[in-house]
Amino acid sequence: MQEVRLAGCVIKDGRGRVLLLHRNTPELQQWEIPGGKLDPGEDPRSTARRELMEEMGVEVAVGQNLGTRSFVENGRTMVYTWFLARITAGEPQVLERHIHDSCRYHHVEELSTMVEQLSPNTRNFLHEIIEGNIRI
Structure with missing residues (x-):
């Protein structure tokens, strides 16, 4: 795979x-953590930083590695690394309107509902928070 x-x-x-x-x-309607695929030769931190600029127009300071988890989607294993980050410049907005239609802050308790x-x-991330494996 x-x-x-x-x-x-x-x-x-x-x-x-x-x-x-x-x-x-048309294929997917879902809330997701901002991020995306690593380019060849790119490290996960650089990817996270680049994707936030491309998707939302914000510069971020990438901090703690929160972990890596995988899931299967469309016959492929997706291996995702989460980083805690903070915005250092810009206001979050949707830039790739052909993919995303909204961005919003959610309470973790809200995500459970x-x-x-x-x-x-994002389900994997929520599970790790609920289990106490990740603290943000």
Whole structure:
């Protein structure tokens, strides 16, 4: 099975809410952690930083590695690394309108009530928080 490596950023606001993007394509409608695929030769931290600029127009300081988890999607194993990050410049906005239609901060407790609306990666992240394996 093909393996795809991805990385993204978990960004909290002053109220402890987590920033998510809403993907709205014919194939997928789901809330997801901002991030994406590693380019050849690119390290996960650089990917996370680049993807936040491309998707939301924000510069971030990438901090703690929160872990790596995998899931299967479309016959491929997706291996995703999460980083805790903070915005250093810009305001989050949707830049890739052909993929995403909204970005919003969510309380972790709120995510527990909308599991079916979350991407597999975001479900993995929520599970790790609930189990106490990740603290943000």
